[in-house]
Amino acid sequence: MRDSLTRRRFLTVGGLGAASVFALRAPWLLAAQQPGSAGAVDPALIDDLVAGNHILAREQILDAFGHISVRHPRGADRFLIARSLAPELVIAADIIEYDLDGNPVDARGRTSYRERFIHSEIYRARSDVNAIVHCHTASLLPFGVTRVPLRPVYHQSSFLASGVPVFEIRDAGGMTDMLVGDAKLGRALAATLASKPVVLMRGHGAVIVGDSIPIAVGRSIYLDINAKAQAQAMALGGKITYIDPEEARKYAAPNNYDRAWELWKKQVSR
Secondary structure, three states, X not given: OHHHHHHHHHHHHHHHHHHHHHXXXXXXXXXXXOOOOOOOOOHHHHHHXXXXXXXXXXXXXXXXXXXXXXXXXXXXXXXEEEOOOOXXXXXXXHEEEEEOOOOEOOOOOOOOOOOHHHHHHHHHHOOOOOEEEEEOOHHXXXXXXXXXXXXXXXXXXXXXXXXXXXXXXXXXXXXXXXXXXXXHHXXXXXXXXXXXXEEEEOOOEEEEEEOOHHHHHHHHHHHHHHXXXXXXXXXXXXXXXXXXXXXXXXXXXXXXXXXXXXXXHHHHHO
C-alpha cells in the first residue's frame, strides 16, 4: 500500500514538474513561432488603408464583407489588413500586420479574416503588387458564372484589355464552402490571376490588384462601372465595340486615379 502511494506521489510531482518546465518554456516557444514585425509604418499609409475601406464601402464595392490590404513598405514579406470587420467600420486600431503564411504579428485578441490567404499568396507570387481588394460586387457575378468574358467598354477600365480569368475553386479544392480559407487555395487563386490585374471567382466575387492603394481602389470602382455598362450594352443587342488593346496601352498611366482618389478621400472624411 505504501509503495503504491509513493508511486502515485512520484507521478504527480513528476507531472507537475514537467508541466512547470513547459510553462516556463512556452512563452519562448510562442515567441519563436510568432512572426516579427517589419517595422513601424507611416501613419499616412494606415490612413489610406482605412480610407480605402471606407471608399469601397461608400461606392458599394464592399458591403459587410470583403477586404483591402497593402504590402508593408518596409518588408515585402509582410502585409497590412484590418481585423475581421465590416469595411465601413474599420479604424486605424483595427489594422494588423501579417506574414505571408497568414500569421498575425500582434493580433492582441483581434480576429482575422478567414480569406486572408487571398492576400498572402498573391503578395508571395506577385512582387509588383502592393495593394489587393477582394469584393463580392453583384455586377461581376454574371461574368463569373457564364462564358461571357468581361471586357473593357469604358476607357477608365482599360486595364481589362489584358483579359479577365475566372477562378474555379473546384479545380483546386473539390467541393468547398467557396471560401479561400487556406494557403493551398490562395496559391491556386494567385496562379489563375497570373500577371493580370483582375480575377473573377465563380459564384463568389473578384480580386483586384494594383501597385498602390489608389490604383487597387480605382480599378475596383471602375470594374463595377464597366461590368454594368457591358451588361447594358449586351442587352441592347448588336455588335459591341470594345476598347482596343492598343488604346488601353496608350491610356495606361501610374496616376490615372489620382484626381479621383483625392475626391473619394474627401468624401469619406466628411
